[in-house]
Amino acid sequence: MEAYIFNLVNLIAIYAILAVTLNFIMGYAGIYSLAHAVFFGLGAYTSAWVAQNVHPSILLTIPAAMMAAAALSLLLALPALRVRGEYFVAASLGLQVLAVTIFSEWKSFTGGIGGVLAIPPANVFGIEVFKPAHFAILSVVALVIVMALINALVHSSFGRNLRAIHDSESAAASFGKNVPMIKTISVVISAALAAVAGALYASYLSFINVESFTLDASVLVMAMVIIGGTGTVAGPIVGAALLMLLPSLISWFDFLPQTEIGALQQIIYGLGMTLLMIFRPGGIVGRRAKA
Amino acid sequence: MLAIQLAITGLQTGALYALTAVGFSLIFGSTRIFHFAHGATFVIAAYFFYGVFGAGLGLLPSIAAAGLGAVAFGVLLDRLVYAPIQRHEGSFFTVFVASFGVGIVVQNLIGMVFGRGFVTVNTPLSRSVEMIPGVYVSPLAWIAILCTAIFLGALQFFLRRTHTGMALRALADNPELVRTFGLNPRMIAATAFAVGSVLVVPAAIITSATTGLNPAIGHHVMLISLAATIVGGIGSVSGTMLAGLLLGLAESLALLVVDSQWTEAVTFAILFAFIIIRPAGLLGRATAH
Amino acid sequence: MTRHFTLAGAIVSLACLAMPAVAEEHTIGAIFPLSGTNAVYGDVFMSGADLAVEHINADGVLSGPLSIAYEDSQALPQPAVVAMTKLVNVTGVPYTLSAFTGVSKAISTLATRNSVVGVNGGGVGPDLAELGDYFWNVIPLANLEMRAVVPFLVEERGLKSFALVYVDDPLGDAMHEELETILPEVGGELVDSFSVPTTAQQFSGVAAQVRASGADVVYVASYGNQQLQIVKQLRDNGVDAQLVAYSGYAVPDALALPESEGMIITGQGVDFDSEDAVTKRFVEDYTAKFDRAPTAYNVNYYNAVLVYGALAAAIEAEGGEVTGEALLEARRATESFDLVGGTVSFQDNGTLLFPIQVKEIRDGAAHALTSVTFD
Numbered sequence: 001m002e003a004y005i006f007n008l009v010n011l012i013a014i015y016a017i018l019a020v021t022l023n024f025i026m027g028y029a030g031i032y033s034l035a036h037a038v039f040f041g042l043g044a045y046t047s048a049w050v051a052q053n054v055h056p057s058i059l060l061t062i063p064a065a066m067m068a069a070a071a072l073s074l075l076l077a078l079p080a081l082r083v084r085g086e087y088f089v090a091a092s093l094g095l096q097v098l099a100v101t102i103f104s105e106w107k108s109f110t111g112g113i114g115g116v117l118a119i120p121p122a123n124v125f126g127i128e129v130f131k132p133a134h135f136a137i138l139s140v141v142a143l144v145i146v147m148a149l150i151n152a153l154v155h156s157s158f159g160r161n162l163r164a165i166h167d168s169e170s171a172a173a174s175f176g177k178n179v180p181m182i183k184t185i186s187v188v189i190s191a192a193l194a195a196v197a198g199a200l201y202a203s204y205l206s207f208i209n210v211e212s213f214t215l216d217a218s219v220l221v222m223a224m225v226i227i228g229g230t231g232t233v234a235g236p237i238v239g240a241a242l243l244m245l246l247p248s249l250i251s252w253f254d255f256l257p258q259t260e261i262g263a264l265q266q267i268i269y270g271l272g273m274t275l276l277m278i279f280r281p282g283g284i285v286g287r288r289a290k291a
Numbered sequence: 292m293l294a295i296q297l298a299i300t301g302l303q304t305g306a307l308y309a310l311t312a313v314g315f316s317l318i319f320g321s322t323r324i325f326h327f328a329h330g331a332t333f334v335i336a337a338y339f340f341y342g343v344f345g346a347g348l349g350l351l352p353s354i355a356a357a358g359l360g361a362v363a364f365g366v367l368l369d370r371l372v373y374a375p376i377q378r379h380e381g382s383f384f385t386v387f388v389a390s391f392g393v394g395i396v397v398q399n400l401i402g403m404v405f406g407r408g409f410v411t412v413n414t415p416l417s418r419s420v421e422m423i424p425g426v427y428v429s430p431l432a433w434i435a436i437l438c439t440a441i442f443l444g445a446l447q448f449f450l451r452r453t454h455t456g457m458a459l460r461a462l463a464d465n466p467e468l469v470r471t472f473g474l475n476p477r478m479i480a481a482t483a484f485a486v487g488s489v490l491v492v493p494a495a496i497i498t499s500a501t502t503g504l505n506p507a508i509g510h511h512v513m514l515i516s517l518a519a520t521i522v523g524g525i526g527s528v529s530g531t532m533l534a535g536l537l538l539g540l541a542e543s544l545a546l547l548v549v550d551s552q553w554t555e556a557v558t559f560a561i562l563f564a565f566i567i568i569r570p571a572g573l574l575g576r577a578t579a580h
Numbered sequence: 581m582t583r584h585f586t587l588a589g590a591i592v593s594l595a596c597l598a599m600p601a602v603a604e605e606h607t608i609g610a611i612f613p614l615s616g617t618n619a620v621y622g623d624v625f626m627s628g629a630d631l632a633v634e635h636i637n638a639d640g641v642l643s644g645p646l647s648i649a650y651e652d653s654q655a656l657p658q659p660a661v662v663a664m665t666k667l668v669n670v671t672g673v674p675y676t677l678s679a680f681t682g683v684s685k686a687i688s689t690l691a692t693r694n695s696v697v698g699v700n701g702g703g704v705g706p707d708l709a710e711l712g713d714y715f716w717n718v719i720p721l722a723n724l725e726m727r728a729v730v731p732f733l734v735e736e737r738g739l740k741s742f743a744l745v746y747v748d749d750p751l752g753d754a755m756h757e758e759l760e761t762i763l764p765e766v767g768g769e770l771v772d773s774f775s776v777p778t779t780a781q782q783f784s785g786v787a788a789q790v791r792a793s794g795a796d797v798v799y800v801a802s803y804g805n806q807q808l809q810i811v812k813q814l815r816d817n818g819v820d821a822q823l824v825a826y827s828g829y830a831v832p833d834a835l836a837l838p839e840s841e842g843m844i845i846t847g848q849g850v851d852f853d854s855e856d857a858v859t860k861r862f863v864e865d866y867t868a869k870f871d872r873a874p875t876a877y878n879v880n881y882y883n884a885v886l887v888y889g890a891l892a893a894a895i896e897a898e899g900g901e902v903t904g905e906a907l908l909e910a911r912r913a914t915e916s917f918d919l920v921g922g923t924v925s926f927q928d929n930g931t932l933l934f935p936i937q938v939k940e941i942r943d944g945a946a947h948a949l950t951s952v953t954f955d
Contacts, residue, residue: 003669011662032384079563083570086325086383090521094563097514101556104748104777113778114682114750115657118689130693132669205665206693207686211658219391226388262615262652263399263407270399273392278375281385296788300817304782407619408833409805411812419818427791427818502782503812505805511781546785552748552777554785 006132010204012244013139017146017197019224019236024150025190026222027231028159029183030166031080034218035092038076038099039069039191041213043198045103045110048119048208056120056128056203058138065195073191077184084169096215103210115209122203135204142200146193151233153189162186223273229283238284243269292425297543303432305539306439307494309532311512312519313443314490316531318365319520321462321483324373325383327390329516330509331397332488336361337495337504338401344412358492365488366481368393374477394509402506411503431501438493443532449486450528459483518562524572533573606646606902608888609667609676611653611660611683618655618680618804620831621877625679625702626650627870628878632885635861641889643896648885649673655804657686668694674904675888677881680803681705681751688715695904699887701880704827705751706758709929713908716930718884718919719876720954722751722801723758725826725846728936728952730759733797733844734768736950739822743795744773745786745810747802755801755826771795776802776810783810787817795821803828808837815839830875830946840941848876849937849951850921858886862920883919883932890917 018040025031043065050056050064079091103110110116121130122138129135153159161182164172173179202208220243228239250265276283315329339360344353372389416434419427450456458474459482469476491512498504519538523530538558545557565572610629612622629648636646649671651663660678664687667673676691678684679702688711691698698715700708704722708715733739744759746752756773763770772793774786790798798821800810807829814823816839823840827847834840852863852874862882866874891910892902900906916925924932935953939946 004666007665007669079566083566086319086525087521087566087570089325089384089387090517091563091566093514093517094559094566097559098556098563101553101777105552112750112753113657113748114685114753117685205661206689207657207661209657209682209686211656223388223391226385260403260615262619262654263403266399266615267396270392270395274372274389274396277385277389277392278372281376281379281382293788293792296792297785300784300788304784402615407615409808411808411837413838417816419816421818425792427788429816501784501813501816503805503809505781508781511779542782543785546789550775551780551783551786552775555777 003132006136008244008248009136010132010139010200012241013136013143014197014201014204015221015224015244016237016240017143017200018194018221019228019240020143020147020150021190021193021197022221023225023230023232023236024153024193025186026225028154028162028166029186030084031183031187032085032089032222033076033092033187033190034089034215034222035076035096035099036190036194036221037213037215037217038096039073039194040198040201040217040221041099041103041208041210042069042072043195044202044208044213045116045198046195047199048116048202049109051120051123051203052116056123058122058124058199058203061122061203062196062199065199066192069195069198070188070192073188074184076191077187080183080187081180093215096218100210100214103213111209113209113211115207116202117207119202119206119208121206122200130204130206139200139204142196146196147233149193158182158185223269225283227273227276227283229286232283232285235283235285242284246272294544294547296426297546298540299426299428299432301540301543302536303435303539304543305536306435307497308515308519308539309535310439310442310494311491312516312523312531312535313446313528314487315513315516316520316523316525316528317446317459317490318483318487320526320528321459322369322373322480323383324369324377324480325387325390326368326373326484326487327387327513328368328393328397329487329491330511330513331394332361332364332509333491333495333498333512334397334401334504334506334509335364336488336492337499337508338405338506340496341410341412341499341504342405354492354496357496358489361488361492361495362485364397365484369481369484374480394513398506398509405506407506409503409505410499412499414500417500429501431497435493435497438497442490442493446486446490446528455479455482459486515558518558522562522565522572524574527572527574530572530574605644606642606892607649607671607673608646608885609651609664609671609673610648611651611663611667611676611678611687613655613679614650614652615654620833621655621679621702621804622652624831624875624877625677625881627866628701628874628881629677629885631862631866631869631878632882632889635865636885636889641893646885646889648677653680653683655680655683657682661686661690664690668696674902674907675699677701677884679703681708681754682749684708684715685711685750688712691715691904695908697904697907699884701884702877703751706754707750709931713930714904716887716911716926718887718932719880720848720934720936721931722755722826724933724936724954726755726758726762727954729824729844729846729938730762730768731766732938732950732952733822733824734763734766737822739796740768741771741795742768742797742799743771743790743793743821744799744801745783745790745814746773746775746799747806748775748777751803752801755799759799776806778806780806781809783813784817786810787814787819790814790821791817791819797822797824800825800829805833808834811843812837812839827876830877835941835946836944841943843941844949845939845941845946846936847939847946848880848921849935849948850876850879854922856918856922858918859920859922879920883917883921886919887911887917890914 022036046068047061047065050061121128224239229235318326336357340353340357343356416430419429519534523534542554614622653660660683675697678700681703684700684703691714692712701718706721706723823843825845829845895906937951938949
C-alpha cells in the first residue's frame with residue numbers, strides 16, 4: 001500500500017513539473033502550446049542515453065536533458081514570434097506530430113515503439129534511487145525547485161514584461177520591450193524545465209517509449225493546467241494530482257466490468273474536461289471569470 | 292505507372308479530406324469555434340451508417356441515419372457546449388478543451404456500443420478494376436470524387452446565392468451586421484454546424500467501405516481537417532478544398548520517396564512551413580495576427 | 581460480421597470478483613489489453629486463463645483459492661509498465677501473465693529487477709526468448725512460424741518472390757530480419773518490404789507499391805485491427821498474390837473477413853483431438869462454457885496458469901513460500917509439464933517448443949495443410 005501511494009506521488013510530481021512549466025508560458029505569456037510532450041520526451045530520451053552511455057548521475061542526466069530541450073525549443077519559439085492564437089496552436093500541433101514521427105523512427109536513439117529498455121536508476125551523489133519511497137523525495141524536491149524558480153521569475157521584472165506582453169503585445173513593444181527576445185526566453189525556460197520531468201520519468205520507470213510523448217500526453221498536461229486554473233500558482237498542481245488520481249480512483253470500483261474500465265475512465269476524463277469548461281472555465285483554483 | 296496509381300489514390304483520399312476539411316473550415320471560419328469534435332461527427336456518421344446498414348435496413352435509411360446523427364450531434368454540441376462557453380468567455384482555447392473532451396467521450400462510447408475492433412461495410416464497389424495496365428481504380432473512388440464535386444458545388448451555391456449562406460459568410464467578420472439584417476447570429480451559427488456536419492457524411496460512408504472503421508478514426512480526420520483549413524487559409528472555403536486535395540495527393544505521392552510512416556510527417560511539415568512562411572494560407576486574406 | 585466477447589468477459593470477471601477472500605489465497609497478475617483497439621485479444625486471453633483458475637480451484641491443487649488480478653495494458657508498453665509497477669509493488673504477485681511483444685519487453689526489466697516471473701502466451705516476437713531468467717514463453721515464437729511457412733511456400737507451392745508489409749515495432753522489425761535471413765536459405769527472394777506505423781489505417785498507397793513489386797507472396801506481419809485493414813485494402817486495390825500471415829491473424833474477426841479467403845496462416849499446432857486427460861477436459865469445458873471451439877491463444881493462457889498451479893503446488897508441498905525465485909527454481913527442477921496439447925518441457929531460455937501448423941483459410945475457418953515439428 002505504501003509503495004502504491006509513493007508511486008502515485010512520483011507520477012503526480014513528474015506531471016506537476018510539466019503542468020507548472022506549461023502554465024508558465026500559457027498563463028503568463030499567452031503561448032498555448034500543444035507540443036509540451038515533445039520536450040518531456042526529448043528530456044527523457046536524452047537522459048536515458050546519458051545514463052546508459054555516460055553515467056547515471058543526475059548531475060549529468062538532468063543538465064543534458066535540459067540543454068537538448070532548450071535547443072529544440074527554438075523551433076517552437078519561431079512560430080510563437082510570427083503568429084498567435086489558433087495559428088500557434090496549429091503550429092505547435094504540427095511540431096508535436098513531427099516529433100512523434102521522429103521519436104518513432106530514430107531507433108538508435110529512441111528505440112522506436114519498442115522504446116528504451118533497462119534504463120539505470122537515478123544516481124544521486126553515488127546512491128541509486130529506485131524504490132518508490134526514496135524516489136518520491138527526489139521527485140518532490142525537483143518539483144519544489146522548479147516551482148520556486150518559476151515563482152521567482154514571475155515576480156521579477158522579466159515576469160512583469162511577460163504579463164505586459166500577454167495583455168497587449170503592441171503596447172509592450174511601444175514601451176521599448178524586446179518582445180521577441182522575452183518570448184523566446186520564456187519558451188526556452190519552459191522547455192528546459194519540462195525536460196527535468198522527462199529525465200526523472202525515464203529513470204523512475206526504467207522504460208520509455210514514444211507513447212508517453214504523443215499529442216495525447218500534450219493534451220493531458222494542457223488539461224491539467226486548464227482544469228487546475230491557468231495562470232495560478234496552485235492550479236497546475238491541483239490539476240496534475242486530480243488527473244493522475246482519476247485512473248486509480250476508478251480502479252477501486254471493483255463492480256465495474258474489467259473490459260470497460262479503460263473506456264469509462266476515458267469518458268469521465270473527457271466529460272470532466274467539457275463540463276469544467278462550461279461551468280468553471282477559469283479552472284478549479286482560478287477566478288470565476290477572466291478579464 | 293506507380294506514380295499514376297499513387298496520384299489516383301491520392302486524389303480519392305484528397306477528395307474525402309476536402310469534404311471533411313471544408314466542413315470544419317466552414318464552422319471555424321464563420322463562428323471561430325475550434326470544433327475539435329469534428330472528428331467525432333465523422334465517427335458518429337460512419338457508425339450510424341454501419342449500424343443501420345448492418346441491420347439490413349437498406350442504403351437510403353442508412354444514409355439518412357448517418358446524416359441525422361451527424362447534424363444532430365453538431366447542432367446539439369453548439370447549443371449545449373459551445374454557446375454557454377462563448378456566453379461567458381470567448382477564449383478559443385477554452386472551447387478547444389471542451390471540444391477535445393467531447394471527442395474523447397464519443398470515441399469511447401462508440402467503442403462500448405459497437406465494439407473497439409475494426410469493422411467494415413462489405414460492398415463489391417470497393418474492389419478495384421484495372422483501367423489501363425497497372426492502374427487500378429475502384430468504383431468507390433469515382434463515387435468519392437463525384438460526391439465531393441456535388442457537395443462542394445452545392446455548398447458554393449448555398450454560400451453565394453442564398454441569404455442564409457451570405458449571412459454565414461458575413462458572420463465571422465461582423466456579427467452586428469448580421470443582426471441588423473434581421474438575422475439571429477445564433478441561428479446562423481446553428482446553420483453553420485448543420486451544414487458543416489452534413490459535409491462529413493459522404494466521406495464517413497465511403498470510408499466505412501474502403502479503409503474500414505474503428506472508434507479512434509476521428510482523430511486523424513480532425514488533424515487533417517485542421518491542417519487543410521490552415522494551409523488553405525482560414526475563412527476560405529475554396530482554399531480549404533484545394534488544400535484538402537493537395538494534402539491527400541502529397542500523402543500518397545510521398546510514398547514514391549519515403550516509407551509510409553513518414554507520410555503523416557509530410558502533411559504536418561507542410562502545415563508547419565505554411566504557418567511560418569505564409570500564415571494566410573493558399574487563398575486566405577486574413578492575417579495571422 | 582464482427583464478434584465481440586465483451587459481455588462474456590464481463591461476466592467472467594464479475595464471477596471472479598465474487599469469489600470469497602480467504603487468508604491463504606494465491607493471486608497472480610495478468611497484463612492484457614482490456615481497452616483500446618486490441619481489446620478483442622484481452623477477451624480471448626482471459627477466457628483461457630479464467631478456465632484454468634476454475635479447474636485449479638475445483639481440484640484443490642493449491643492450499644487456498646487462486647485468482648487473477650487483471651490490469652489493462654491497451655497492448656501498449658507504457659500503460660503496461662504502470663500496470664506492472666502496481667502488480668509488483670501493491671498487489672505483490674509472484675507471477676504475471678503478459679501478452680504482446682512490445683508489452684512483454686517493456687515489463688521484463690521490472691520482472692527481473694523484482695524477481696517476478698513474467699509469462700507470455702500471446703506475443704511472438706523472436707527476441708522474447710532473450711528477456712532473462714524471469715521471462716518465460718508458453719508460445720512458440722514467430723521465427724518458428726516463419727521457418728515453417730517459408731519453405732512450404734517456396735518448395736511445395738513454387739512461390740519464390742516475397743513482399744513483406746510489416747508493422748514498425750519490435751515484432752515487425754524482428755519478422756523483417758527473420759524473413760531476410762530465411763528466404764535466401766531456401767531459394768526465395770524478398771523483393772520489397774514496406775513498414776507501416778502502428779497507427780496507420782490507410783494502405784491503398786502501400787497496396788499500389790506491393791502490386792508494382794510483382795511478388796508471388798505478400799507476408800503481412802501486423803496485429804489487431806490493422807492486419808485486417810491491410811488485407812482488405814491489398815485485395816481491394818488489386819493485389820491478387822498469395823497472402824500469408826502468422827498466428828496473430830487467427831482471431832475470429834480476421835477469419836470472418838471475406839478478403840481472408842485463401843490466405844495461408846501459421847500457428848501453434850495444438851491437437852485438440854488428443855486423448856490425454858488435460859486436453860480433453862480443456863476442450864470439453866471450454867466449448868461448454870463459451871459455446872465455441874478453443875483456439876491456440878486460449879490454450880496458451882490456460883497452460884500458463886496450469887504451469888503456475890503445478891509449480892506453486894510443488895513449492896507448497898516442500899513447505900516453501902511461493903515467490904518468483906522459488907517458482908524459477910521449481911521450473912528448473914521440473915522435468916516436464918502435462919499441458920493442453922501434450923507433455924512438454926521448457927528450453928533453457930524459458931520457451932516452450934510446440935509444432936507449427938500451416939493452415940489455409942477457407943469459408944471463414946482455418947484448415948490445416950501440414951504440420952512442422954522442430955527439435
